[in-house]
Amino acid sequence: MTPDPDDLRGRLRRAGELLREFYEGRHRGALARSRRDEDDLFMLLVLSETMGIPNPASYYTLELLPLLYDRFHEWHLRMGMEHSPLEGFRCC
Amino acid sequence: MTPSSSFPGFLREPGGPRILFIGGKGGVGKTTTASALALELARSGRRCLLVSTDPAHSLGDVFGIRLGPRPKRLREGLLAMELDPDEEVGRYLDQVRENMQGLVRPAMYHEIERQLELSRQAPGAVEAATMDRISRLMAQATGPTSRGREWDVLVFDTAPTGHTLRLLALPEIMAAWTEGLLRRRDRSDAWGRALERLSGGRAGERAGEGDELSYIDEVGSERPSDDDRSHRIREVLLERRRSFTRARRLLLDPAMTAFIWVLIPEKLPILESEKAVHTLAEHRVPVVGMVVNRVLPAGELGAFLEARRAQEEAYLARIGESFAQIPRVHVPLLARDVEGVETLERIGRILMGDETTAPPPT
Numbered sequence: 001m002t003p004d005p006d007d008l009r010g011r012l013r014r015a016g017e018l019l020r021e022f023y024e025g026r027h028r029g030a031l032a033r034s035r036r037d038e039d040d041l042f043m044l045l046v047l048s049e050t051m052g053i054p055n056p057a058s059y060y061t062l063e064l065l066p067l068l069y070d071r072f073h074e075w076h077l078r079m080g081m082e083h084s085p086l087e088g089f090r091c092c
Numbered sequence: 093m094t095p096s097s098s099f100p101g102f103l104r105e106p107g108g109p110r111i112l113f114i115g116g117k118g119g120v121g122k123t124t125t126a127s128a129l130a131l132e133l134a135r136s137g138r139r140c141l142l143v144s145t146d147p148a149h150s151l152g153d154v155f156g157i158r159l160g161p162r163p164k165r166l167r168e169g170l171l172a173m174e175l176d177p178d179e180e181v182g183r184y185l186d187q188v189r190e191n192m193q194g195l196v197r198p199a200m201y202h203e204i205e206r207q208l209e210l211s212r213q214a215p216g217a218v219e220a221a222t223m224d225r226i227s228r229l230m231a232q233a234t235g236p237t238s239r240g241r242e243w244d245v246l247v248f249d250t251a252p253t254g255h256t257l258r259l260l261a262l263p264e265i266m267a268a269w270t271e272g273l274l275r276r277r278d279r280s281d282a283w284g285r286a287l288e289r290l291s292g293g294r295a296g297e298r299a300g301e302g303d304e305l306s307y308i309d310e311v312g313s314e315r316p317s318d319d320d321r322s323h324r325i326r327e328v329l330l331e332r333r334r335s336f337t338r339a340r341r342l343l344l345d346p347a348m349t350a351f352i353w354v355l356i357p358e359k360l361p362i363l364e365s366e367k368a369v370h371t372l373a374e375h376r377v378p379v380v381g382m383v384v385n386r387v388l389p390a391g392e393l394g395a396f397l398e399a400r401r402a403q404e405e406a407y408l409a410r411i412g413e414s415f416a417q418i419p420r421v422h423v424p425l426l427a428r429d430v431e432g433v434e435t436l437e438r439i440g441r442i443l444m445g446d447e448t449t450a451p452p453p454t
Binding site for chain 2 (some may be wrong): 049
């Protein structure tokens with residue numbers, strides 16, 4: 001029985017994707033983690049005043065708060081804290 | 093002793109600096125000087141907006157009129173206002189609130205609202221709001237007149253020394269901070285782009301197949317709106333940086349801004365002025381003139397005041413040494429408090445050298 005060429009192409013493509021997944025998967029994870037760490041650091045810098053670290057620009061970074069609220073919530077959940085660890089900064 | 097000179101004439105010329113800061117220790121006569129100068133400039137055809145930035149305003153008192161945070165016309169070519177930091181903070185918070193719509197889940201409004209109300213009382217908020225207003229006024233001063241601006245020159249009657257110097261240092265500190273935050277954004281975005289390249293743009297295709305994307309789990313709450321969010325964060329920071337950089341550039345531009353220092357020939361004001369003018373020089377802020385206020389008038393004064401005069405001469409000599417490069421003008425001690433436009437106009441003439449000697453007080 002001769003294999004259907006379309007089916008063969010499909011299978012090859014699938015194999016290619018799997019290989020790609022195998023090689024790239026790890027790197028993707030690493031990149032995503034780096035970005036996440038960078039974003040966490042950014043968020044904590046903006047919120048530094050709330051943690052008792054003087055922030056000369058805290059007044060001006062107020063306008064960033066609405067953009068960071070979701071991320072903050074996601075961060076403390078990811079860090080294994082059910083509720084916001086910051087006094088005076090509650091998101092849930 | 094060096095005779096008192098006058099202010100550089102270019103202050104009065106149409107092409108002269110558009111932003112004047114009057115600074116000095118508390119109680120040496122900043123408000124009087126600012127008012128007299130503004131009147132004199134208005135008289136010579138440069139329309140002035142006189143702005144008091146000191147939280148303890150006394151500008152209105154000098155003119156015997158009630159002033160507020162909106163410019164009020166005092167006479168032809170002269171507007172005046174007293175900044176109200178609380179109002180500025182309120183306006184800013186309103187703006188943050190407005191921007192919040194559509195970015196935050198309504199369930200969080202209450203929490204953010206609480207946060208904003210706390211910030212109203214935060215240390216530094218008043219200062220930051222004043223700074224913000226000053227830099228916006230400065231930006232306006234350089235813009236085209238056509239946009240409803242009814243003045244050519246901004247004259248700032250600033251708060252006592254410490255505050256003034258702080259105002260000068262702030263743009264730098266703020267710019268450094270924003271810069272740092274922007275760098276963090278750059279790095280985050282760079283990781284994001286690398287991630288996208290690695291996914292080979294096939295993310296969408298595969299998502300269409302209903303696949304669960306492993307890296308989405310990795311990033312946690314990566315949602316489509318995240319790129320938009322990142323973009324807006326960047327915009328906010330860039331706008332801040334732009335405004336700080338602009339204020340700083342204007343402040344250091346001798347063609348645009350001039351700083352005038354006021355002091356009296358007494359020990360403490362001299363010591364403070366030496367420090368302050370040194371700091372201004374370090375920041376390369378152009379100090380174009382100095383007002384030595386309340387110098388004892390010429391003529392017979394009696395034993396008591398003659399004793400004071402002997403001391404004053406030593407102080408004047410020190411002022412001459414310490415500030416040799418800065419044009420100075422002496423304003424005599426007057427018999428009465430400065431009150432009313434007439435006295436101010438006379439001081440204005442003395443400042444510009446139109447009235448060289450101090451006639452005996454009336």
